Amino acid sequence: MEVSRHWRLKEQRYSLVGETCEHCGVKLFPPRDVCLACEAPAKELYTFTGLGEVYSYTTVYDAPAGFEHQAPYTVALVKLEEGPLVTAQLTDVDKDTIQIGMPVEMVTRKLYTEGDEGTIVYGYKFRPSVSATA
Amino acid sequence: MNAASIIGIGQTDVREHWDTSIRHLAWYAIEAALDDAQISKVDALYVGNMLAGQLSHQNHLGALIADFSGMRGIEAVTVEAGDASGSAALRQAVLAVKSGLVDTALVVGVEKMTDQTGTPVTAALSSILDADYEAAQGATPTAVAALLMRRYMHEYGVALADFAGFSVNAHANGASNPLAMYQNRLKAERFTAAPPVATPISLFDVAPMGDGAAALVVTRHERAMDMVPRPVRIAGSALATDTVALHDRLDPLWLKAAAQSAAKALAQAHVTLADVDLFELHDACTVLAALSLEAVGFAERGQGWQLARDGEIGRNGRIPISTFGGLKARGNPGGATGVYQAVEIARQLRGEAEACQVVNAKVGMAQNLAGVGGTAVTHVFTVDEQ
Numbered sequence: 001m002e003v004s005r006h007w008r009l010k011e012q013r014y015s016l017v018g019e020t021c022e023h024c025g026v027k028l029f030p031p032r033d034v035c036l037a038c039e040a041p042a043k044e045l046y047t048f049t050g051l052g053e054v055y056s057y058t059t060v061y062d063a064p065a066g067f068e069h070q071a072p073y074t075v076a077l078v079k080l081e082e083g084p085l086v087t088a089q090l091t092d093v094d095k096d097t098i099q100i101g102m103p104v105e106m107v108t109r110k111l112y113t114e115g116d117e118g119t120i121v122y123g124y125k126f127r128p129s130v131s132a133t134a
Numbered sequence: 135m136n137a138a139s140i141i142g143i144g145q146t147d148v149r150e151h152w153d154t155s156i157r158h159l160a161w162y163a164i165e166a167a168l169d170d171a172q173i174s175k176v177d178a179l180y181v182g183n184m185l186a187g188q189l190s191h192q193n194h195l196g197a198l199i200a201d202f203s204g205m206r207g208i209e210a211v212t213v214e215a216g217d218a219s220g221s222a223a224l225r226q227a228v229l230a231v232k233s234g235l236v237d238t239a240l241v242v243g244v245e246k247m248t249d250q251t252g253t254p255v256t257a258a259l260s261s262i263l264d265a266d267y268e269a270a271q272g273a274t275p276t277a278v279a280a281l282l283m284r285r286y287m288h289e290y291g292v293a294l295a296d297f298a299g300f301s302v303n304a305h306a307n308g309a310s311n312p313l314a315m316y317q318n319r320l321k322a323e324r325f326t327a328a329p330p331v332a333t334p335i336s337l338f339d340v341a342p343m344g345d346g347a348a349a350l351v352v353t354r355h356e357r358a359m360d361m362v363p364r365p366v367r368i369a370g371s372a373l374a375t376d377t378v379a380l381h382d383r384l385d386p387l388w389l390k391a392a393a394q395s396a397a398k399a400l401a402q403a404h405v406t407l408a409d410v411d412l413f414e415l416h417d418a419c420t421v422l423a424a425l426s427l428e429a430v431g432f433a434e435r436g437q438g439w440q441l442a443r444d445g446e447i448g449r450n451g452r453i454p455i456s457t458f459g460g461l462k463a464r465g466n467p468g469g470a471t472g473v474y475q476a477v478e479i480a481r482q483l484r485g486e487a488e489a490c491q492v493v494n495a496k497v498g499m500a501q502n503l504a505g506v507g508g509t510a511v512t513h514v515f516t517v518d519e520q
Contacts (some may be wrong), residue, residue, distance in 0.1 A: 009266055030267050036382060055286070058280035059206050059333045060272060066258035067272040075332075077281050077381055085381035087268045087278075100288050111270060123270065 006121055009076065013123035016048040016106055018084070027082040050106030050132065052080040059095050066112045077103055078126050092127040103129035138231040139358035139365040140515075142171025142351030143477045146248040149467030150248045151345040152171075156190050157202045159347040164203050167240065167349035171362065176351065178236045179203075179210035182223030182243035184469035188258040190249045198245060209236070214469070216262035216504030217275075217418065219243065220348070220513035221373075221472025226238035227352045228371045237353060243473030244347040255343070259468075262505050264379035275421065275505055276340050277332040278380050282506055284334055286387055289393040290436035294334050297324035297420035299442030301338050303353060304456040305418060306457040307449065308463025310489035315344045315465030341418045343461070346467030366480045370399030370514030378508040387436075391510035392429035392501060399499070403514035407431050410514075411495040412454040412482055414475040416503040417461045426501055427453075430512075454492050457482060472502035483517040 011017040018029035023040035027048070033044040055077040063071035074090045076098075090098060091109055104126040111121045144166025151159060160181070168174060179200050187193040196210035215222035220243030230236035247255060260269040263278060302322050308314035320338060328336035358365035374394035377383055383390075400406065407430070415430075417423040424438030432453050433441055446452040450476060458464050458478045461471060479498035481487045486494075498515045 005266075012267075032306075032382075036377075036384060042220040056281040058277050058284060058335070059330065060274065060277045061329070062256060062274065062276065062331045063253060063272065064260045064269070064274055066257065067255040068253045070272065072330075074271055075271060075281070077276050077285070077386075085383075085386070087264075087273055087281075087379065087381045088271050100284070112272070121270070 001118055003119060006119055011073070014108060016050055016124060018046050018048055020041045020044050027084060029080065029084045029086055048080055049084055052078045052086070052104055054090070054098060054100055054102045054104060055079040055085055056100060057090065057098050066114070074098060076126065085117040089125045090127065091125040136232045136234055137355035138228045138352050138368045139355040140350050140476070140480050141353055141358045141362045141365050142167040142173070143349070144170060145313060145348040145477050146346050147317040148344040148346035148434070148467050152228050152248060154345070156186055156192060156244060156246040157193070157198055157346060159246060160199045160242050163347035163349035164240060164242050167351050171351040173238070173351065175205060176188065176240040177208060178227070178230055178239045179205065180223040180226045180239060180241050181209060181210070181212040182220035182241065182469045182473055183212055184216055184219045184245060184262070184505045185212060185258050186246060188261065189255065190246050193246055208511070211507070215509045217466070217468050218472055218502045218504035218509040218511050219469030221475065221500065221502035222509065222512065224350065224472060224476055225371055225511055226371050228368055231352050231354060237357070239352045240349060241352060241473055242347060242349040243470030244466035245470045246345050247468065248345050259343070261432060264449045267381070267451065269377055274332065276335055278506055279382060279419040279421055280332040280335040282386065282425070283419065286421055286424070287334065289387060292439055295326050296439050296443060297424070298322040299340065299421045299447070300417060300420040301325055301462055303442065303447050304460040304462035307457050307490060308459025311458040311464060314459040314463050315342055316459070316463045336421055339420050341466040342466035344467050346465065346470050346474065348470050348477045349372070350473060350476055363438045364419065364484045364517060366483050367401035367516045367518070368513060369516045370407070370512070371402065372398035373509065373511045374398070375509055376507055378505065380506050387406045387425070389425045389429040389503070389507040389510065391507050392426055392503060395510045395512040396430040396501060398510040399514045405497055405514060405516070409497045410453065410499045412479065412498050413490045414457065414460070414479055414500040415455050416501055417456055418466055418503070422503060422506065423455065426503070432500065449492055457487070457492055458490050472500070475500040475502060476513060476515070481516050483515055
């Protein structure tokens, strides 16, 4: 059981809470307190919209323990509209239709289960943007 | 300041060593390196290892291996930097010897991948990623390299088949190395048809993990001159870091730590790329070979793959790489890989590379990466003219 580890990430996993750099304005996800771009302190919280596009993607066949039942699954780098890249699975999508540049939006899904009696870990995944596909 | 030189080398073959424990594996390489240097004791031992705590339930390797090698009492410690652990351990030996605080140091890189099999091994390998923000999403080191490769192909207009030359070259060289995990040749047309691991990376693109150990004896250059006929000077040594997570890179297709460590190591050695006769790079996946060639400066950005296409990376090419098979064919024993690279370059510069020999090799460069370059270690090796 790794309860505390998942609990302390709840704002990020469920709501995409990151930070904004007061000095240069860059938005940061995940939060890291020191700006990636200008190295100034960046501790002001910022909640991302969850909208972005696919920057790159891979379909994983050789899965690690905990993910073997999901394989093959697709992991992407999603470029959020505010700028940062996020590593996340794509969901609710036919893997053969995924393209770089495809608009996506954040949804909450089960990430994995820690065995039969362990924690069920939920968090963000991304699906094709509903507004773009309607 | 002292210069540091290699006076002894040893290595095991890379394969599934079911019958050998991690301590024995390390000892076989150490025994060979001590024999080669014709000494029996050293002042300090630096162990490069990535996964023993997870896969063999064995931490505390410094003391364990020092004791098992008959050197109980010496300073000994494990250095962990993902799959760059081996070269990071060598870097510690260089610092120790050059400082004058350690006279003779032993470096051993050892990895025992096969004490477990299947998905737990992939999970252990994924612990070198950002656990909270990459591995928690099901990413693996190969998957992250695949994200890099897909973007590389997209931005530079490169086809999957254009990477085949890296694997073909590695296997051609591995076929001449009896210690290599794979000694079969690979046909270019098979590359794109191989089963997927993490698309677009396939089984013939990613390096196989294997068990192995390699060792080096390092001492002051002046002392080395009296001890062995052909000491290999460690003329440049630099370690640089970048973000662990690929998503935190402002410029994902540029391996900044690889570029920084190479520039520093070359400057220390007072050599330029034109002087480098061979380059052992970190071809855990073909895209990392291309990006390493670009970061170091052998190719412009987006053009590293062209060196493979144009036959420039072969034993007689402009810049031979993976001369004993590289990670792809010799095998990738994780935290031992960086020490294998150094052993192989020492064999080349001593003129003892047998069927893998690069003619008249005088300057060799090794670059070992962790993941997609969160850690990058570059060493430049030279031999004195005879």
